[in-house]
Amino acid sequence: MSLNQKNLTLTQEKMSLGEDEVKETIIVKDLVKNYTTYLRKGLFKREKKVVHALKGISFDVKKGEVFGLLGPNGAGKTTTVKILSTLLLPDGGEARVLGYDVVKEAAEVRKVIGVSLSVEKGFFWKLTGRENLTYFGMLYGLNGEYLKNRVEKLLELVGLKQLEVTDKLYEEYSLGMKARLSLARALLIDPQxxxxxxxxxxxxxxxxxxxxxMLVKIAHEDGKTVLVTTHNMFEAEMVCDRVAIINEGEIIALDTVERLKQRVADSVSLEIFTFLPAGIPQETLVLKLREATGYPSTIFAENGGYRVKVVVPPGDAGEATSKALRVLHEHKCSVRRVEIKEPTLEDVFIKLTGKTGF
Amino acid sequence: MSLKTLLKSGFTLEIYFYKNNRATFLAMFLWPYLMLALILGMGYLFGSPSAFRQNVRMDVDPVVYYVASTLIAMSALSVMWGVGGSILWYKWSGTLPYMLLSPNRMSTTLVFSFIPRYMLGVLIQLAEFAPLIMLIEGVSNGLVKIGILALAATVGMIPLLGFSALFASFLITIEEETNVLSWLNPLILLFSGAFYPAYLLPYWARLISQILPTTYTVELARLAAIVGAPPLAPITFLIGILLGIALIYNSLAYLLVGYGEKKAMKKGAI
Incomplete structure (x- = not known):
């Protein structure tokens, strides 16, 4: 029996335990993780600092869905992923994958998951793409013809075969190729x-x-459960069936993208594309815009310029626009374009946190 | 998952590595001879083979002695360095988490993935020196000595495996990501009698040398270098000691390594 067949049998056995476990592939309950770091104070002194990475988060992911963990850098996304991947021990709470406890049954969890932690590293530079996949396949218990065929199938699935780079050394790969190979490795054991x-x-x-x-395909067509972290709002809207917005170690919202957007359905997004003169701190401008319009404002660096965003009720859009433009004019910012848009996931995040942080 | 799987995957990785790094492979064959030429050149410049025999208190051929002790010393070092040091390399290259996603214990994966590299390294070193040993000792004695060296390198590795796994988990847990083995290894070699015969060391150092497995592997190398047929009785005795030490050391390390692994995974060092 191949590892793959064994995994399937194990999974079926686990799933037969109860209806809940069929629906919920990943269950996270009150998960807590703290990191202790030490700040250097001179040559010999150091100061202990505890970082609360996860403050008791809970969520579940259903079979066959693409679930997004959306949040800024340092929100706790990678910590969650590492705990679910059995690479990090939590300080409290519980997490289960297909019914297996990630702490007590780590070996079983590893048999049913495929993981990609980084697109730009994690492979042997002096091995080709095909050799890297073959090695990791062997390490994960695949062998013989099954392994050979699996590697070929995955190289084709992620498009590396079509690019004719399967026998090129990994060090010669572009970032896009590395990302494709990383996804191929995550799919090596045909994980659930x-x-x-x-x-x-x-x-x-x-x-x-x-x-x-591909993410949408492997979830919706192949029935795999996909948990993806991102700080890209557009990406979350495009691929995720449900999204948990995580900020400073806490989940502040969890729902389908459409339902989350309904939370700001009574608003429109006023976007002003501008150039900021040197010497004006973004924070100052955000504060001035907030004071002038009366609504939370954010500024994103984009395409060599800046995008000022204010989420306002539709009736206030006109007045808020003129107030915002006045503030920008006072600060000698040259305005290129003004747009009023339907609310997006980004607006949900701004409304919930009062900041972007992205 | 079977240990065979880990050994097989580790072996495959090494073969791929050598295949794609032919210059490294060639250099591996050349540099030991360069080192040997340097050491022997200095030896003949400042001393003589007879003075050498007097110092090591055995009827050994200087060339065979240096070949044997180099091979054994390098092998002993590469166990500690290989498992302990490679964890840092895996971490820096980002491959460590993916290796640990194999359904085994962290230390099991690291140790058993390393063994093929070690064994291939020993085989390559033996292949490097085989013609030289056979030239000096003749084909039949030379083959026996090569066999003894292979045995010494293999048995000598076993006691160090548990502790090298312990070092590996320690290395990724400490904040300073430097390979502490780089200063520990020369001390191990010194106490093992690789640089100077152990009887020349002070009393306290001799006590340390007696509990180091490398002391017995170095002694095995010395016995392998004796001119003519190697003495099989003391060789068997030393192998017995090494296996005994292996049992004690690995049992002790097994108790500690779980703690080290847990600490590394708790800290988020992977």
Whole structure:
């Protein structure tokens, strides 16, 4: 019996335990994780600091769905992913994957998950893409013809075969190719659950699009459960069936993208594309805009310029626009374009946290 | 998952590595000869083979002695360095989490993935020196000595495996990501009598040398270097001591390594 068949049998056995476990592939309950760090104070002194990475988060992921953990850097996304991948021990709470406890039954969890923690590293540089996949496949218990066929199938699935780079050394791969190989490795054991940490970070648009399409396909067509972390709101809207917004170690919202957007359905998004003169701190401008319009404002660096965003009720859009433009004019910011848009997931995050942090 | 799987995957990784790094492979064959030439050149410049025999208190051929002790010393070091040091390399290259996602204990994966590299390294070193040993000792004695060296390198590795796994978990837990083995290894070699015969060391150092497995592997190398047929009785005795030490050390390490692993995973060091 191949490892794959064994996994399937194990999973079926576990799933037969109860209806809940069929529906909920991943269950996270009151998960807590603290990191102790030491700040250097001179040559010999150091100060202890405890960082509360996860403050008792709870969520569940259903079979066959793409679930997004959305949040800024340092929100606790990677910590959650590492705990679910059995690479990090939590300080409290519980997490289960297909019914297996990630602490007490770590070996069983590893047999049913595929993981990608980074798109730009994690492979042997002096091995080719095919050799890397073959090695990790062997390490995960695959062998013989099954392994050979699996590697070939995955290289084709992620498009590396079509690019004719399967026998090129990994060190010669572009970031997009590395990301594809990383996804292929995550799928090596044909896992029931795929956990991906920022799978499109730094990718060019075509590669990112290809990966997003693949995530949706493996969940909706192949029935795998996909947990993906991202700080990209657009990506979360595109691929996720449900999204948990995580901020400073806490889940502040969890729902489908559509339902989350309904939370700001009574608002519109006023976006002003501008250039900021040197010497004006963004924080100062955000504060001035908030004072002038009366609504939370955020500024994003984008395409060499800046995007000022204010989420306002539709009736106030006109007045808020003129007030915001006045503030920008006073600070000698040259305005290129003004748009009023339907609310997005980004607006939900701004409304919930009062900041972007992305 | 079977240990065979880990050994097989580790072996495959090494073969791929050598295949794609032919210059490294060639250099591996050349540099020991360069080192040997340097050491012997200095030896002949400042001393003589007879003075050497007097110092080591055995009828040994200087060339065979240096070949044997180099091989044994390098092998002993590479166990500690290989398991302990490679964890840092895996961590820096980002491959460590993916290796640990194999359904085994962290230390099991690290140790058993390393063994093929070690064994291939020993085989390559033996292949490097085999012609030289056979040239000096003749084909039949040379083959026996090569066999003894292979046995010494294999048995000598076993006591160090548990502790090297312990070092590995310690290395990724400490904040300073430096390989402490780089200063520990020369001390191990010194106390084992690789640089100077152990009887020349002070009393307290001799006590340390007696509990180090490398002392017995170095002694095995010395016995393998004796001119003519090697003395099989003391060789068997030393192998017995090494296996006994292996049992004690690995049992002790097994008790501690779980704690080290847990600490590393709690800290988020992976």
């Amino acid at each position: 659950v795929v956990i991906l940490d920022e799978p499109t970070l730094g990718l060019d648009p075509p590669s990112a699009r290809m990966l997003r399409e």
